[in-house]
Amino acid sequence: MAEDIADQETQATVDAVVIGRNEGARLVACLASLQGRVRRLVYVDSGSNDGSVELATAAGAEVVALDMALPFTAARARNAGLEHLASDPPDFVQMVDGDCEVQPGWIDAALTAFAAHPAAVVVCGRRRERFPHASVYNALADREWDTTIGLARACGGDALMRFNAVQAVGGYDAGLIAGEEPDLCLRLRASGGEVWRIDAEMTLHDAALMRFGQWWRRSVRAGHAFAEGTARHGFDHWGAETRRALVWGAGLPLMVLIAGLWHPAGGLLALVYPAQVVRLAQRGGWAWGLFSMIGKFAEARGALGYYASQLRGQRRGLIEYK
Incomplete structure (x- = not known):
């Protein structure tokens, strides 16, 4: 059979x-x-x-x-x-x-x-x-x-x-x-x-x-896809990716800014970024660790762009990188 x-x-x-x-x-x-x-x-x-x-x-x-x-x-x-x-x-x-x-x-x-x-x-x-x-x-x-x-x-x-x-x-x-x-x-x-x-x-x-700009726009597009996928289908569909993008690419930078304004030593919170790069590099090499971290800022921009377009009641146009 x-x-x-x-x-x-x-x-x-x-x-x-x-x-x-x-x-x-x-x-x-x-x-x-x-x-x-x-x-x-x-x-x-x-x-x-x-x-x-x-x-x-x-x-x-x-x-x-x-x-x-x-x-x-x-x-x-x-x-x-x-x-x-x-x-x-x-x-x-x-x-x-x-x-x-x-x-x-x-x-x-x-x-x-x-x-x-x-x-x-x-x-x-x-x-x-x-x-x-x-x-x-x-x-x-x-x-x-x-x-x-x-x-x-x-x-x-x-x-x-x-x-x-x-x-x-x-x-x-x-x-x-x-x-x-x-x-x-x-x-x-x-x-x-x-x-x-x-x-x-x-x-x-x-x-x-x-070029870096191409890679950045590609990462922005990924962040948009993460956010829209989670919004449509729930946390099980790219929810973890959306959360990481927003935490590392938006939430923590805001916390670093607030901490630095509150106390000069608060800026030391930014050291969490090189520490994360080192952790990721141990698993996948320095280039992968560094760009994975940088990419979170681009992904956060894409996710936030999706939310902003939803609030405006608009559909975002293509995010092209080539």
């Missing part, structure tokens, strides 16, 4: 949805990595002006041009790709960001994992940064993606998913400017599905994080 299930999974239809904007050569590599490995290859373009649409057409992809007159989110682009496939739905859909290249053997490895875990609705693997030594920020991103193997709470932008399961929960939430994948996974898990991360090479990603 197990062999029959495995055979069904490995013979299943697999399509792919790639999203991107002005990815150029990265998009060409992404599409090439999927050619011959999926039945249908859909590229959703979000207002590119670098010839991406023509490049995708030449690569044999079915192109969906997103209406940019409407508010843009990556989630909306992903849903457009899924909708394009709905008339002839596949068993599985590989979701890919346009700056990623799918590794040879990944789809077969993921299908094998689906066969081994019948309740699985999402399978993801190891995303690696293509140029981790180009900058400290690229290296930090590569470390961020090195997560625990086994049952997981969420995936990132790249993952193989059961098409019908994703459609059954309404796809991605198009209103989210970040964190749409964990939000989708939460709803999939609530419906009885499982998310698995397997020990297999999945994608190469070109983050192109070469």
Whole structure:
């Protein structure tokens, strides 16, 4: 019986949805990595002006041009790709960001994992940064993606998913400017599905994080996602991340300021920051310790920005870093 299930999974239809904007050569590599490995290859373009649409057409992809007159989110682009496939739905859909290249053997490895875990609705693997030594920020991103193997709470932008399961929960939430994948996974898990991360090479990603400002904005976006996710789904969904951002990035700086105004020695409270850097560095190295601490200020800004937009009754626009 197990062999029959495995055979069904490995013979299943697999399509792919790639999203991107002005990815150029990265998009060409992404599409090439999927050619011959999926039945249908859909590229959703979000207002590119670098010839991406023509490049995708030449690569044999079915192109969906997103209406940019409407508010843009990556989630909306992903849903457009899924909708394009709905008339002839596949068993599985590989979701890919346009700056990623799918590794040879990944789809077969993921299908094998689906066969081994019948309740699985999402399978993801190891995303690696293509140029981790180009900058400290690229290296930090590569470390961020090195997560625990086994049952997981969420995936990132790249993952193989059961098409019908994703459609059954309404796809991605198009209103989210970040964190749409964990939000989708939460709803999939609530419906009885499982998310698995397997020990297999999945994608190469070109983050192109070469400047501090890029990394800072990316961290601000993460803080926004943390706060909005917790507000929507409760403390179990990114509550700890939100709390740490607000405590280290906002609460403690305020306490240091007040303590310093109250007594000159009160400023010594700020020494808790280098102490925390040292503690984190013992686990992950000095760069990781230092930037993890600095990142809390950016995450706090993102979280507070989310709360401020809620008080104003507004939706915050995209927080872009590339």
